[in-house]
Amino acid sequence: MYKAFLIKYAEIGVKGKNRYLFEDALATQIKYALKKCEGEFQVRKTQGRIYVDALSEFDFEETVEHLKRVFGISAICPVVYVEDEGFEKLCEDVISFIDSVYPDKNKTFKVQARRARKNYPKESMQINMDLGEAILNAYPEMHVDVHKPDIMLNVEVREKIYIYSEIIPGPGGMPVGTGGKAMLLLSGGIDSPVAGYMIAKRGVKIDAVYFNAPPYTSERAKQKVIDLAKIVSRYAGPVYLHIINFTDIQLYIYEKCPHEELTIIMRRYMMRIAEAIAEETECLGLVTGESIGQVASQTMHSLMATNDVCSMPVYRPLIAFDKQDIVEISEKIGTYETSILPYEDCCTIFVAKHPVTKPSLKVIRRHEGNLTEKIDELVKTAIETDELLIVSDNE
Numbered sequence: 001m002y003k004a005f006l007i008k009y010a011e012i013g014v015k016g017k018n019r020y021l022f023e024d025a026l027a028t029q030i031k032y033a034l035k036k037c038e039g040e041f042q043v044r045k046t047q048g049r050i051y052v053d054a055l056s057e058f059d060f061e062e063t064v065e066h067l068k069r070v071f072g073i074s075a076i077c078p079v080v081y082v083e084d085e086g087f088e089k090l091c092e093d094v095i096s097f098i099d100s101v102y103p104d105k106n107k108t109f110k111v112q113a114r115r116a117r118k119n120y121p122k123e124s125m126q127i128n129m130d131l132g133e134a135i136l137n138a139y140p141e142m143h144v145d146v147h148k149p150d151i152m153l154n155v156e157v158r159e160k161i162y163i164y165s166e167i168i169p170g171p172g173g174m175p176v177g178t179g180g181k182a183m184l185l186l187s188g189g190i191d192s193p194v195a196g197y198m199i200a201k202r203g204v205k206i207d208a209v210y211f212n213a214p215p216y217t218s219e220r221a222k223q224k225v226i227d228l229a230k231i232v233s234r235y236a237g238p239v240y241l242h243i244i245n246f247t248d249i250q251l252y253i254y255e256k257c258p259h260e261e262l263t264i265i266m267r268r269y270m271m272r273i274a275e276a277i278a279e280e281t282e283c284l285g286l287v288t289g290e291s292i293g294q295v296a297s298q299t300m301h302s303l304m305a306t307n308d309v310c311s312m313p314v315y316r317p318l319i320a321f322d323k324q325d326i327v328e329i330s331e332k333i334g335t336y337e338t339s340i341l342p343y344e345d346c347c348t349i350f351v352a353k354h355p356v357t358k359p360s361l362k363v364i365r366r367h368e369g370n371l372t373e374k375i376d377e378l379v380k381t382a383i384e385t386d387e388l389l390i391v392s393d394n395e
């Protein structure tokens, strides 16, 4: 029955003269999200609105599910188009629309007409009244409620007449691409994919870096991260995933530094390398899945020690989230099942029995001094042998 969707957007409506940039980004993301859907679609911008027209048969549920992934959409309204063949015919169309969408007529309603085509013979107020009357005649069980109707029946008179009443909530946020780009430190865990999702939700495009430690970590662990990036790409668009071979750096730190400081020093090198790649690729910040107190390397002291090596802003969208809240988001966005696959990651292998929870910056810096001989060369090699994958779930 439905032929189109009216896309409503909230925050981006208020962006003044840059509004078109936001609308263009939203249209681009909608096209990306629909690529893999059955059916052919056209995304159309008109008079401050975005419509998705179905040009062929399509799968309603699948299309809605994909549209729900597009940040910047506040609501998705499935629309029926009818030809303008006189008011009488419109009344019939609206009455049969109500019948198919609301089998139970025990409901209140309000008609909200909009005459976008000014040569239509009735004014909006008149359409409201006359249509309302026709509906009441057809379905005496229904009642009008102008304040809090169960059904808000929208009728927009354009070239054709659009009828819609259902409002499916979208994800909110801002269209990806309107907020610059950031480098996500993506591990195989639960947290970092969620962190990437949350930053992307604010309109930021996401590149990602994964620190791999073959042969201590397996090909499967790497594939898991690629799969996670793929799921994130459903929301964030194609992800440029940098895979850094971190083994030699890890072994060197293991050889030269106190084992209870391994994780912190390792994390500092991850941040340094991530920042170097971020600078090269015009990212404006780093993103991690850290949350205060979750593990020894995420106490306030540890975060300070990790942060110490970065000059770019480090965004930690999960900083004040409980694990359970993070798990809930990961279930909602579809990363959870992949995240909990039990493949080793590079941190778990070199982890100490009793890692420091209150590292002293001074001490950490001094111990990093043990690495002077080879570390610059190792970091340089790691960056030069960066393996870049472009990951997308939609093409």
Ligand code: ATP
Pocket: 184, 185, 186, 187, 188, 189, 190, 191, 192, 193, 209, 210, 211, 212, 270, 287, 288, 289, 290, 294, 295, 297, 298, 345, 346, 347
């Ligand atoms: P996650 O669930 O995201 O792996 P975690 O609870 O396991 O987080 P840590 O292992 O301490 O926490 O890592 C903290 C953050 O550091 C991660 O959220 C991620 O952003 C980054 N990180 C950790 N390991 C890696 C890695 N191998 N490659 C890239 N980033 C990593």
Ligand code: MG
Pocket: 187, 188, 189, 345, 347
């Ligand atoms: Mg981890």
